[in-house]
Amino acid sequence: MAEFDRPSAEDLNAADPLERVAESAQGWHRIQLAALGFIGFCGLFWDGGNVAGLRGVPELLMGLVALAFVLAIVAIFVVGRVAHPFGSPADTTGTDREAVARQVRQLRTGIRMTYVAVALVVAATLSVWLPVSADDGAVVMVDFEGQAWCGQLVEAPVGEARLDSPQHPDEVSLDLDSLALLRPVDGC
Numbered sequence: 001m002a003e004f005d006r007p008s009a010e011d012l013n014a015a016d017p018l019e020r021v022a023e024s025a026q027g028w029h030r031i032q033l034a035a036l037g038f039i040g041f042c043g044l045f046w047d048g049g050n051v052a053g054l055r056g057v058p059e060l061l062m063g064l065v066a067l068a069f070v071l072a073i074v075a076i077f078v079v080g081r082v083a084h085p086f087g088s089p090a091d092t093t094g095t096d097r098e099a100v101a102r103q104v105r106q107l108r109t110g111i112r113m114t115y116v117a118v119a120l121v122v123a124a125t126l127s128v129w130l131p132v133s134a135d136d137g138a139v140v141m142v143d144f145e146g147q148a149w150c151g152q153l154v155e156a157p158v159g160e161a162r163l164d165s166p167q168h169p170d171e172v173s174l175d176l177d178s179l180a181l182l183r184p185v186d187g188c
Helices: 009-014 017-045 057-083 097-129
Strands: 138-143 148-154 160-164 172-175 179-184
Touching: 017 057, 017 097, 057 097, 138 160, 138 172, 148 172
Parallel strands: none
Antiparallel strands: 138 148, 138 179, 148 160, 160 172
């Protein structure tokens, strides 16, 4: 058979079923290593998202990333045992239906574990879309002259921004025409 010819049905039927499962597992093994790299890459650049104000969520998300990493490593081992079998040749060769079924189950288990690991890391990294929660609802208000105030926004007439600032005894009011910046901050 030439190098670029497709194998015939006879060639496929003549091939060792365990060898065919191992070849499939080798392809999946490469995909799993890429998935592990993705998980590691996400873990390396993941900053915890915008969950600082939510109790227990950063720990939960870190736990999901860690679980995904461990699950990916276990899945690589499970598929690796099918892709690169070790042990006695009697365990890894032949057309024993039971051996083939066992290898296929092991391969499917490893593939499922890989999908779950990737889903866990995706779920953990979705935290970047969680809303930012400032601890006390503080904002900074800056006018065009560079003067800045920090405090909580309070109700104001149309065309004004008004802050209740701990640094000033009275509320600070500013016309929107002279407002250069208004943004939330973690605290004053």
